[in-house]
Every structure is written in structure tokens, then in C-alpha cells.
Amino acid sequence: MSEAVEIPEEHDLDTSWMENMGEWGANARPGKRGLTLADIQVGSYGDLPEVSDNMTGRPRGAAVRPEAYRVGAYSVHTLSEIWLDNAEYLYEEALQRQWSSATDIPWHTLEPLPDDVEEAECFLCTFFNEVEFVAGDVPARWIAKTTPDYLEARNVLVVQVMDEARHMDVFRKRALANGGGLMRMSGATSGFVGSIDLARDFTEMSTRLHISGEGAVLTMFRMGELFGQNEAEKTMYRLCAQDEARHVAFGVMHLRFLAAAEPERGEEINCYLDEAEGQLISGQQNPAGALAETSEALAVLLGGGMQHYDEGHKKLLVIRRRQLKEYMKRVMSAGFGERFENGRSPIPERYAASA
Amino acid sequence: MAVFPSKEWFEEVREVYNSDRSLHSGGGGACDTTAGFSIGDRRYRIEFAGLECAEVRESNDAELAETDFIIEMPIESWKAMVRDVQENGKASSSQTLNSLDLGLEDGIAHSPVDDQYKQDLFYRYNQNFQDFFNASSRVETTLE
Ligand SMILES: [Fe+2]
Numbered sequence: 001m002s003e004a005v006e007i008p009e010e011h012d013l014d015t016s017w018m019e020n021m022g023e024w025g026a027n028a029r030p031g032k033r034g035l036t037l038a039d040i041q042v043g044s045y046g047d048l049p050e051v052s053d054n055m056t057g058r059p060r061g062a063a064v065r066p067e068a069y070r071v072g073a074y075s076v077h078t079l080s081e082i083w084l085d086n087a088e089y090l091y092e093e094a095l096q097r098q099w100s101s102a103t104d105i106p107w108h109t110l111e112p113l114p115d116d117v118e119e120a121e122c123f124l125c126t127f128f129n130e131v132e133f134v135a136g137d138v139p140a141r142w143i144a145k146t147t148p149d150y151l152e153a154r155n156v157l158v159v160q161v162m163d164e165a166r167h168m169d170v171f172r173k174r175a176l177a178n179g180g181g182l183m184r185m186s187g188a189t190s191g192f193v194g195s196i197d198l199a200r201d202f203t204e205m206s207t208r209l210h211i212s213g214e215g216a217v218l219t220m221f222r223m224g225e226l227f228g229q230n231e232a233e234k235t236m237y238r239l240c241a242q243d244e245a246r247h248v249a250f251g252v253m254h255l256r257f258l259a260a261a262e263p264e265r266g267e268e269i270n271c272y273l274d275e276a277e278g279q280l281i282s283g284q285q286n287p288a289g290a291l292a293e294t295s296e297a298l299a300v301l302l303g304g305g306m307q308h309y310d311e312g313h314k315k316l317l318v319i320r321r322r323q324l325k326e327y328m329k330r331v332m333s334a335g336f337g338e339r340f341e342n343g344r345s346p347i348p349e350r351y352a353a354s355a
Numbered sequence: 356m357a358v359f360p361s362k363e364w365f366e367e368v369r370e371v372y373n374s375d376r377s378l379h380s381g382g383g384g385a386c387d388t389t390a391g392f393s394i395g396d397r398r399y400r401i402e403f404a405g406l407e408c409a410e411v412r413e414s415n416d417a418e419l420a421e422t423d424f425i426i427e428m429p430i431e432s433w434k435a436m437v438r439d440v441q442e443n444g445k446a447s448s449s450q451t452l453n454s455l456d457l458g459l460e461d462g463i464a465h466s467p468v469d470d471q472y473k474q475d476l477f478y479r480y481n482q483n484f485q486d487f488f489n490a491s492s493r494v495e496t497t498l499e
């Protein structure tokens with residue numbers, strides 16, 4: 001028997017759905033940059049609930065359907081937990097600044113390198129492969145936990161996952177494109193990098209990932225312009241650095257928002273920073289840190305081979321110093337600079353000692 | 356022939372940069388920022404809006420203090436960079452803005468209000484600034 005609903009020849013069309021709508025008459029207009037998420041914050045569609053009770057996946061501003069299933073018990077449903085003031089903007093920027101690891105890197109400029117240099121580069125590429133998996137997996141977990149009412153912040157994370165996929169693939173491509181291959185894994189994901197995934201709160205995750213982890217990685221990628229041995233590597237690192245700066249911007253802007261909205265969480269955030277800085281000092285998570293194998297690979301590359309290791313190491317120390325300084329200034333920009341003045345943070349001392 | 360540094364030179368570079376999308380390399384898409392160039396005793400202010408360089412003009416310290424970041428180098432370093440672009444069609448690896456920045460302990464770019472978020476815009480939009488200066492290879496240039 002057919003399961004098709006039998007429709008009597010004459011029937012009244014039920015168009016009552018046409019009467020259920022969100023705010024009507026929206027006329028968003030494109031600006032200079034096209035029709036952006038910022039341009040569609042019109043009328044009540046731009047209203048962000050401080051606390052979201054949306055458990056049905058209802059698009060923000062759509063009319064409520066009372067019988068809709070509860071598809072998401074969104075654990076991130078308070079604005080201050082995830083919000084940042086320029087989410088719409090960061091999302092559009094990310095979309096418009098995408099690049100292709102297949103065609104935007106001048107791969108033809110790769111040339112055979114001395115064994116020690118190729119091994120050092122391949123070691124870093126292996127390390128970055130591990131790190132980029134974490135950088136993509138972790139925000140990805142938080143996307144589905146976040147209420148659709150905060151779609152702009154969610155979307156920034158969605159594009160971050162795309163960015164990290166590209167970073168992962170570009171380093172893999174480099175490792176496999178010049179006579180080398182992947183090296184032994186660094187194990188970084190079982191240290192601080194992996195612990196980012198243990199965060200139980202979004203801001204805890206963002207502090208570890210965006211501020212501490214990606215801030216350090218940003219300096220490393222920028223350094224790629226110095227240690228890259230050819231145009232392909234330099235371009236690869238430079239383009240990754242731009243993306244990384246955007247991810248760091250998310251963290252800084254979110255922390256700023258949270259610090260203003262919920263100053264009572266200041267001590268908690270400081271604890272996350274304590275933890276991350278312990279790692280910065282010990283060098284476990286910081287690939288440009290003193291203890292990591294990656295430091296040796298970096299020194300080989302910066303020097304241009306094992307025979308110039310000391311020279312490379314000196315350059316690395318200068319950049320390491322810069323990394324500490326930029327980290328401190330980023331935390332200040334996010335609203336937590338006091339810790340560098342009241343003796344709580346070990347970084348100023350470490351910075352002074354590195355002079 | 357435009358003289359570097361001068362308002363005319365920057366204006367010509369801006370026209371070249373805006374008129375040919377092939378000069379905007381991968382990863383050099385939409386960019387919104389204002390920055391200052393401190394070149395000897397000259398000051399210039401540049402503004403990027405979306406996919407184009409909206410304006411570049413002669414400026415002063417007070418105005419530069421309002422920008423997101425300022426790129427400051429001795430005039431000889433600026434000239435070396437521009438000369439390198441003229442000779443190679445684009446900055447060679449030691450003369451890119453990022454390399455020049457990393458080569459100095461305090462870098463070449465800083466936020467006038469010492470805000471790292473704003474200084475990070477130099478890293479975030481690096482490719483646009485590089486593409487802009489690379490576009491100067493198409494401008495007949497005399498160094499002052
Ligand atoms: Fe990444």
C-alpha cells in the first residue's frame with residue numbers, strides 16, 4: 001500500500017505557516033565590503049540575549065515553534081562566556097582572507113637541502129602537524145556546545161577550524177615535498193598543547209589556546225620568514241602567521257569582553273594564566289622554549305645548518321625574548337596586565353633575565 | 356618619475372595596487388586598518404578598507420598617534436627596501452616588512468598607544484602591506 005497521503009480532489013490549502021514569522025520588513029543593505037554579518041544586525045535580529053534559553057536550534061530571530069525538539073543542551077549559553085565585540089567582523093575577515101595551500105605557495109621554489117636542514121624542517125613540520133590537529137579539534141568541540149543565538153562567535157570558530165585544517169595540510173605537504181618526510185612525533189600533544197582540550201569552560205580553553213598557545217605559535221610562524229630556506233617555506237609561514245594573528249585576536253577580544261562583563265571571574269582567569277605561564281617558563285609547550293627538541297630544530301634552521309648552530313641559537317634567544325614581551329602585552333591588552341606588576345607572574349623576571 | 360618618499364610616490368603606488376588584483380596575493384584579502392609610516396622626518400598615513408587601499412596621504416605625528424600601528428625605520432632602511440623592490444620586482448626575503456621587523460629587537464612596527472592587539476594587526480594584515488610595497492616595482496622611482 002502506498003504511504004503517500006491521499007489528498008482529496010478538493011481541499012483547503014493550509015497556509016497558516018505564512019503567518020508565523022520573526023520581525024518582518026528587514027532591509028539589510030550591503031556596504032563597501034558586500035553584505036556582511038555586521039550589515040544584517042538589523043532590528044531585533046541584532047539583539048543578543050544575555051542568557052540564551054534556545055535549546056531547539058532556532059535561528060536567532062525566527063518565530064518560536066513550541067513543539068520543536070530539544071536538539072541541543074547548549075552548555076555555552078551565557079553571552080559573556082563566549083562573546084567578543086568584533087565577532088561578525090573577524091568572521092568576514094577570515095572568509096575573505098582564505099588562501100590555498102595547493103596554489104598560493106610557490107612550491108616550485110623548493111630545492112634539495114642539506115640533510116640536517118631538511119631533517120630540522122621536517123621535524124618542525126611533524127610538530128606543527130600535531131599541534132594543528134589540536135588547534136582544530138578543540139574549538140570544533142565547543143562549536144556544537146554553543147547556542148545558535150551566538151552564531152557570530154560560533155562562525156569565527158568554524159572558520160578557525162578551516163584555517164587549522166589548512167595549516168595541518170600545508171605542513172604535511174611541505175614535509176612530503178622535498179625529499180624528506182615526517183619525523184618521529186614530538187609528543188607535544190601530551191603536554192600543555194594537549195591539556196588545552198581538558199578545559200571545562202570556554203574561556204579557560206580560549207585563554208590556553210588563543211592567548212598562550214597560539215600567541216607563541218604566531219611568533220614562530222613569523223620567524224619562518226627568517227628560517228625558511230626558500231620562497232615556498234617563507235610564504236607558508238607568513239600566510240599561517242596572518243591566520244594565527246586572527247585566532248589570537250579572538251582570544252584577546254573575548255577576554256576583554258569577559259573581564260568587563262564579569263570582573264568577578266578575574267581570579268579564575270589569572271589561574272589559567274598562571275598555569276600557562278608555568279609552561280611558557282618550563283618550555284614544555286613552547287616550541288621556541290629552552291627545553292624542547294623543536295628549539296634545536298629551529299636553531300639549526302636559523303643558523304642555516306648544524307655547523308652554525310650557535311649562531312642560530314643566538315637568533316632564537318632574541319626571538320624568544322620578543323615572544324615573552326608580546327605575550328605580556330597581549331595579556332595587558334586583554335585586561336589582565338596587573339599580574340605583571342604585582343609579582344604574580346614569573347614572566348617579567350624571565351624577560352629581564354633574557355636581556 | 357616619482358620621488359621616494361613623497362605623497363606623489365605613495366599615490367602612484369596606491370593606484371597601481373588598486374588597479375590590478377593580480378598584485379593582491381593569496382591571503383591578502385580584505386583588510387581594514389590605518390597605519391602610519393615614519394620615514395626620516397616625513398610622516399604618511401595609509402588606510403586600507405576592504406579590498407582596496409582607500410587613501411594614503413602626507414601626515415603628522417598627531418595624526419599618526421591615532422593609527423593602529425606605525426612602521427618606523429631610518430630613512431636609509433626605507434630606501435634600501437624600496438630599492439630592493441625596484442631591482443627584484445618584489446621584496447627579496449631579507450627586505451620584506453616581516454623580516455625587517457624580526458631583524459630588530461624592538462621591531463619596526465609599534466602601536467602608538469602600546470596596545471598589542473593593534474600591533475598584532477601588522478601581523479594579521481602583513482600580506483596587504485607587503486603587496487602594497489611590492490606594487491611599487493611598477494612605479495618609476497627616484498630615491499630622494
Ligand atoms: Fe594554526
Ligand SMILES: [Fe+2]
Nearest residue numbers: 135214244247
Ligand atoms: Fe590557530
